Amino acid sequence: MAVYAWRGISAKGRNIKGVRDADNPKALRVLLKRDGILVTEMFEESEARRKASREVDFKRLFQRVSTIDIAISTRQLATLLKSGIPLVEALSALIDQLDQPELKAALTQTRDRVNEGTSFADALRAHPKIFGHLFVNMVAAGEASGTLDAVLSRLADFLEAQAKLKNKVFAALAYPAFMALMSLGIIFIMMVVVVPKVTAIFDDFKQSLPWYTSLLIWVSDTVTSWWWLILILLVGAVFGFRRWRGSPDGRKSWDKMVLGVPLVGRLVVMIAVTRFARTLATLLASGVPVLNAMEITRNVLGNTELMRVIEEARASVREGESIAQPLRRSGRFPPIVTHMIAIGERSGQLEEMLEHVASAYDTQVDARIGAMTALLEPVIIVVMGGVAASIAFSILMPLLQINEFVGQ
Secondary structure: OEEEEEEEEOOOOOEEEEEEEEOOHHHHHHHHHHOOOEEEEEEEHHHHHHHHHHOOOHHHHOOOOOHHHHHHHHHHHHHHHHOOOOHHHHHHHHHHOOOOHHHHHHHHHHHHHHHOOOOHHHHHOOOOOOOOHHHHHHHHHHHHHOOHHHHHHHHHHHHHHHHHHHHHHHHHHHHHHHHHHHHHHHHHHHHHHHHHHHHHHHHHOOOOOOHHHHHHHHHHHHHHHHHHHHHHHHHHHHHHHHHHHHOHHHHHHHHHHHHOOOOHHHHHHHHHHHHHHHHHHHHHHOOOOHHHHHHHHHOOOOOHHHHHHHHHHHHHHHOOOOOHHHHHHHOOOOHHHHHHHHHHHHHOOHHHHHHHHHHHHHHHHHHHHHHHHHHHHHHHHHHHHHHHHHHHHHHHHHHHHHHHHHHO
């Protein structure tokens, strides 16, 4: 059975497109005709990919499937299932109101495979870039336990919380980053345009210049003459750093170093604890076995050093230990977290205790990000103001000396 991409006209006269499995083009036309769709164009998936590689769709470049898109669709699907609508019909209703092309195509293929008898989780597993390991495993647990609607609601809550945390960090850092870039741009203009014009006055006098003025002139000449080389070196340094950090050894070294940075390391741990607690609670509450849940949770932390800690904890749990003991031994997780996990394990309320941990640390992350942002803005202003003041001082002091020389 081949996979076809198609375009057509719906019964309401709208231009629509999608992806669907069929034995041949004729069978696809029959299937779509039953749905009230008149096919105007179709081609196999391989041909569609070749066509897409020749055509640059600028709109799709900026229409990636975001976490919030998946969260909204997941919640809508959960609502439809809770209303008693069968899964295939619920997926069809969801697809009809989607505008995101990649998500719509993925769900269309998923619906067709489910209609053919494939499990929902296995159908989703064919789209790992959209539906990750965590999503698929939770859906599989929901299907096995007969609580798919409840699991999807819980999964939507989790995805919304993850998107909220990500947006929170981005929004907090966006303004300081913008300020830093603006300040660097202003200093660059001063070094290239203003400083050469002002320091040209010094060439008319044979008076020796202070070392800081000579340094300023040298930096200005270098930036003006070799800006292209500096740009190439900067791009090369960024590329080299990204390549080094992308290597296994480089990422391990970088992640371990980040955890040791004052303020930043503490924030990274707090964010990781929030992800760990919320993800593990969501998986355990959905019926995923603890070892599988810890393996999935390990992959959402984003820091290899903390991932190593979770992997070691998972191995210890496999040998009969509790979750709290290996986490406490690692020294990477705050004592209050391991203490609360231990209480949850003893009382049989681990999921609820993990939710409390996630909520508490989510509040702390808010406070820490706010404090760091409030501290970062004046630091940037002071540093950039100091640089501008140094440039002005390096120019004005020789001018004053020249003034005194001329006055004599």
